[in-house]
Amino acid sequence: MRHPLRALPLLITLCILLVGCGSTTATPSPTATTTSQVTLNVFAAASLTESFTQIAAQYKQAHPNVTVKFNFAGSQVLEQQLANGAPADIFASADLANMQKASSAGLVGSSQVFVKNKLVVIIPVSNPGKINTLKDLANKGVKIDFAAATVPAGKYGRQVLANMANAPGYGAAYQKAVLGNIVSQEDNVKAVVTKVQLGEADAGFVYRSDVTDAVASKLTVIPIPDNFNVVAQYPIAVVKNSAHPNDAQAFIQYILSPDGQAVLVKFHFIGLNG
């Protein structure tokens, strides 16, 4: 019988080789720029994924020495990660509540709102739930996917339904019926998009900006009228223990500038002047 540890040296060699290959490609060439290299770690709400990625690419062209790295997740997750000491330079939240939480814990400096967003209802183009208006969401057996109440999008969605409960034509019965149709409470808003896009849920409450070009052809959008809708305010702040506070502040200024705002508007956010 062969010795069971005989393959071990081979395995170890293989691991070392793989690590070696990985690191040679990952090492940035030191002669690329004359100024010192800066890496900014940006913790941003999941709904900012596409727009911030593009803003960072534009920023890199103007500032080749700054590399922006993202950690996209639900704002409540990011706040927890910051509280537990995750290294970050910028925190961009999808709601004021999580920024407030981070601020009162002394994790971030002063924050400012940089963009706004509002909710829409999305349905798969195949429309398996036969939903044509907001009223149809209360039909029996409709499968509605929601973000959990702890997620900003989920909180806003519930506020929209509460607003509709007080409105003529909808009422408390409507609110109850829609809440009763919820089949799942996702841990972030992008998971709602995925399930509706795959046609597994009949409808979902998401941000307008979540209907990106990549998924627009698979989804139909039902707008929520402004009198029921909740305008989500996105605050951004420099993290207190940032190693590069000046570079972080410069990146925030770029997001607030017309160039940065234009990208956000392109991704269906509501700009500061909009």
Add this chain to the structure above:
Amino acid sequence: MDKLHLSRTRVFLEKLDPKGIWSRWPARILVGVLAGSFFLFLGIPLASLLLREPPGVLWSSMQQPEVIQALQLSIVTTCISTLLAVLFGLPVAYVLARLRFPGRKFLETLVTIPTVLPPVVAGVALLLTFGRMGLIGRYLNLFGITLPFTTAAVVMAQMFVSSPFFVNSARAGLEQLDTRYEQAAYTLRASPFYAFRRVVLPLIRPALLSGVGLAWARALGELGATITFAGNFPGITQTMPIAVYIAAETDIDTAVAISVVLMAVSFGVLLALRVGRDRV
């Protein structure tokens, strides 16, 4: 190597150290240090969960209805998924261990893949197959059967990721078993089914029980595939790990408390299986 030279060295060493204390102790110390630090590496993080919350907080969080609901759902679904893993996995293990056919290595690898697949990907794969618009799900949908967002989906997700552990363990047990035991039973005119039940199964009992333990534990800890395929709804699809995951995002104390409950339950069950395995 020179044999004479070796034996001379040994004689010399034995004279120096007649009871073999010096030659044994370095090995013992090495084993002790390595094993000890390994136990600390596993044990301290687990203990840190226990130490974070005072017992009163743990006790009150255990009595929250959502926690009890999630615990019940976790126990029921993991028991069903483990039973199904045994029911379907045993024939698979037998075929892989005993039959020689082309493509056997391929099937063996296929059975192991779910253990390396990121669970979220497993969940997406299940959605694309058994979802309402999925490859198989669309036909089930014609009969009014929809699986996503149901407790059945939780069981399927658990079975998908956990049954390989049982199959591989059972297969290893069967491969190591001498086939002459079975043949002896056949010479005494035992039917194949009788021989399998009365001869093979008792002989590979330790392998089966450790497979059951591994599969059950993996199912109990399952998060990614479940939340992707079955979603998250209290009482229907919210298992303990999902409750922990959602709670951890806003309230780390509740999350730790639920994890301690989860840990205690799984420790108890795995310990019982281990004791049962060694007692024949």
